[in-house]
Amino acid sequence: AFWQTDGNTAVAAGAFIGTTDGTALEVRCGNVPVFQASLAGLGTSAALCLGFSNRLAVAPGAVIGGGTDNEIGFNGYNDVLAGGLGNTLQGEAQSSVLGGGAYNMIRSNALSATLAGGLWNTIGLGVEYGVVSGGRNNSVTATNGAIGGGASNEVAGARSVVSGGSRNQALAADAAIGGGNNNVVSNGALGAFIGGGGWNACGYPQAFIGGGAQNRASGHNGVIGGGLENEVTEQLSTVGGGANNFAGGGNG
DSSP: OOOOTTOOSSOOTTOOSSOSSSOOEEEEETTEEEEEEEOSSTTSOOEEEESBSOEEOSOTTOEEOSOBSOEEOTTOTTOEEOOOBSOEEOTTOBSOEEOOSBSOEEOTTOBSOEEOOOBSOEEOTTOBSOEEOSOBSOEEOSTTOEEOSOBSOEEOSTTOEEOSSBSOEEOSTTOEEOSOBSOEEOTTOTTOEEOSOBSOEEOSTTOEEOSOBSOEEOSTTOEEOSOBSOEEOSTTOEEOSSBSOEEOSSOO
């Protein structure tokens, strides 16, 4: 039996195009591979690779949907790389999704990570359930960390979030930065929050800065609503706003 190039009739039930011995199946266009289906071994889930110059290692259940120069590494079980250019799911990253964009990376041993797109974004080594929605040059290096977008933002604290903006850093666990630029929640400032603005810093647990610029909350549960160059160093102290105000007598 053979498969005719001008179409077939009366195709019997169970007939197929493919292999029966575990050998990979490849379809070419212009002698360039555009579709590959492979098995790590008989009885394993198939891995599928579409697109141009994409590379798929031994990775049962993995799929590259299209694009150019994308790669899923060894043992990338059940990974999905939808398309784009130059994107990588490194070896041992598993059950993770990279949607598209260009030159994005989910690093080795990540688990159930999601990187939707953008440019030069990274989910770090061994990160579980990390999310980067888009933007560029953003990095999540902690489990359950998330970045919504923006540019050059960093989440290094577990369960922390940077929603957007640029050059913001959530370095402590359970912290959040809404946006703005150059805002920092320092390592150890558990549960601290910066709403936006610029060059604001929280240095103690549960500190809060609503916005403004160059404000410093370095007292436990200290609050600064906004304004310019305000500082709280005392536990449970508050500055509502204004400029160059100070609440403290000692670090909380």
